[in-house]
Amino acid sequence: MSTNLLIDLPSGPSECFQLSSESLKLLGFNPEDLLYKHYCSPEDQCRGSYPCFKSDVFNRVVSKLYNVNLEKFYLLINGKLNNKKEYNKNLNLDNNSNPKDFINVTVLYKLLGGKGGFGKILKTQASKKRQSNNLDSCRNLQGQRIRNVRLSSQMDKWKESESVREKLGNDIYKLPKKEKPSENIKTTNFCDPKYVETVKKEVSKVKETVLRGFDKKLEKESENFKLCEELESKRSTLIDTCLDVYDL
Template identity: 30%
Template sequence: MPHLLFNNKIVQEILPNESFEEISNYAETILGESNFYLTSQGKKVSSENYDGNENLQICPRLLGGKGGFGSMLRAIGAQIEKTTNREACRDLSGRRLRDINEEKRIKEWAEKQKDLEEERKEKKQKKLEKMMTAPKHEFKDEEYEKSRQTLLETVSDSVEAGFRNAKASTSKRKIEDTKGAIPMKKKALWIDEGFSSCSSDSDSDDEEEGAKAKAVN
């Protein structure tokens, strides 16, 4: 025979011909309030699904509501900063994500440095080619060209006239020097004293021989 339970204790037997409304009224007299429901094997039972062969458990309802507690929890949760740092986590192979990300950053940095070096070399090559090419500046001014040509001709004529005057003054000075120059005397030959004494002795001998010849005659 089924029973009516409250806190897992039998409070009354349920008769076979007893309806669900009668059982509910008896449970209301036990609790002293109508705020409850009946369950059978953990499932809520009503007048529609009650068959009269199961034990019924009286479950009082708890009064109240959210009371602002849920909204308070949500407000506190919004104030807590959620971290997005997963560097200390590991992947399926057991490596830390921090090491994997660091390796990727190093590879990207090396590729970037390589690109920068190539770009630097290309800029340097372009600069050298630009320096080696002849300038393409064009300057056209007819008045300037005319005055420039006149100036060149004037300078050339002045230089030629200066050369002619310098040549004429040089030749005139040479002629004047030749006219006023004093003729140089001939230098006497140098005769040794011994040679002069020998010549005087020979002359005196010749005179003595001539005098002897005259005396003999």
């Protein structure tokens, strides 16, 4: 009995390989090392299918066919990752518990990685990064910037308030009129002769102090004026003497 493997390579066309004890012998394997002869318990998924594959049979076959190290690739068996169990549970079994004709094997090469220094730097930078709630530069579902949408809504509100203000006109700035005193309220005149006399005395004192201040200011200005006249006379006499000396 044989099983067909449909091997999908990452770079290149898919290839079909017939897996049987004869083909394993041609590749240099001992079929008994890679195939079981039903040492499965009844609750296992194998259920008596033949050949009963070991978990690493596909890896060894791909490594031998394409001369690739086992540690440099991993396989997907029928779209699922190949596990390391004694039997391969990802195989499609028919009603008779036999493997179906084609088993899809996808070869995926492992990527070379570093020691993790750059990833550690990214993690530290992510912890230091400050989260800001400023979304003005982002766009909404319509493709508009959030900042422009917010400003346009503010402009619409301002226009509405302006229209209301124009309708009201200048009435909003007018002061309320004073209410006239009602005729029913009686007004009483305050008359206290002592208080009136004290007020008159204080007013007269204020007038006297103001007049004294004006008099002092006028005296200072008159003194300054007299000094200016004396200086002007002295200057004129000096000029006359100079003219006489030089016969001008």
